[in-house]
Amino acid sequence: MAHIVATRPLIEGGLSGLRDTHTVTVCDPPNGSARSVDELIALTEGADVLLSILADPVEAELFEARPRLNMVAQYAAGVDNIDLEAAEAHDVAVTHTPGVLTDATADLAWALLLAVARHVPAADEYVREGQFERWETTLMLGVGLAEKTMGIVGLGRIGRAVARRALGFGMDVVYHNRTPANPTLERQASAQYLPLDNLLRTSDVVSLHCPHNADSHHLIDADALAAMKPSALLVNTARGPVVDEAALAEALADGEIAGAGLDVFEEEPDVHPRVLEQDRVVLSPHLGSATARARMRMARMCETSIAAFLDGNDSVPHRLV
Numbered sequence: 001m002a003h004i005v006a007t008r009p010l011i012e013g014g015l016s017g018l019r020d021t022h023t024v025t026v027c028d029p030p031n032g033s034a035r036s037v038d039e040l041i042a043l044t045e046g047a048d049v050l051l052s053i054l055a056d057p058v059e060a061e062l063f064e065a066r067p068r069l070n071m072v073a074q075y076a077a078g079v080d081n082i083d084l085e086a087a088e089a090h091d092v093a094v095t096h097t098p099g100v101l102t103d104a105t106a107d108l109a110w111a112l113l114l115a116v117a118r119h120v121p122a123a124d125e126y127v128r129e130g131q132f133e134r135w136e137t138t139l140m141l142g143v144g145l146a147e148k149t150m151g152i153v154g155l156g157r158i159g160r161a162v163a164r165r166a167l168g169f170g171m172d173v174v175y176h177n178r179t180p181a182n183p184t185l186e187r188q189a190s191a192q193y194l195p196l197d198n199l200l201r202t203s204d205v206v207s208l209h210c211p212h213n214a215d216s217h218h219l220i221d222a223d224a225l226a227a228m229k230p231s232a233l234l235v236n237t238a239r240g241p242v243v244d245e246a247a248l249a250e251a252l253a254d255g256e257i258a259g260a261g262l263d264v265f266e267e268e269p270d271v272h273p274r275v276l277e278q279d280r281v282v283l284s285p286h287l288g289s290a291t292a293r294a295r296m297r298m299a300r301m302c303e304t305s306i307a308a309f310l311d312g313n314d315s316v317p318h319r320l321v
């Protein structure tokens, strides 16, 4: 019987498949703030498996302090909170949950985009506050997306799902990847490869779907924002640090771009104060995968990976290390 520690409660029933055969401890943080590595060390006393979320700093110190820990099952597709090299060096297996949150995240990218393009939060507030007295010819004029260009940075699963939706809205799709996608994937997404500077100059919407790593840190910096059209909208449902948030605040304040839809932030859960001051910004609290179906499928995926690992299977699904 192994001891599995989950750093947050999951969706109800999410770990039911493991409870009969293993000891499962679910931690419930008092204030939901990101945990420090010291807190993780304290929580994982006697643990064989850690079920982590994206706010948990799973670093070398943890593996050094807890030699019994031999698996980390990340309840997310992104793993930028985990030091994968340190895990490998300490012979700790790492799994994640790709594929099951693709549509949920693509939907949210579109929800943010439509909300920014058509002033949905401001319109809602206007009606609730009783300001809707008559139909007006020029009230809250927004941006139509048909015949515009969607620029996707990162044509992975989620990028392609956003591209498919863009085609439905009558948009042209261009994309940038570190290396161009293979022709089959390009055809499926009806997306044309462009170098990043070219994509930034020509897109009406730039939607970010790349992982956060040393190469993509501040990929969208002051220069990148200056290269975008003044009418362009930026959507980030990937990872906060892909965008230099202070530079984004400046670009919005100076009218270098027209607006942004942000689900992720550089210093989550904090948001840059100058971003909060901007009117043409719609914000959500990292909700990309937040549908009951996606969260349950993520839980099932973690269960399957953990069970396979604890059973000693040669092949553990969704294993990265």
Ligand code: DGY
Pocket: 054, 075, 076, 077, 078, 079, 101, 238, 286, 287, 288, 289, 290
């Ligand atoms: C992920 O899985 O990486 C998402 O950001 C979680 O919502």
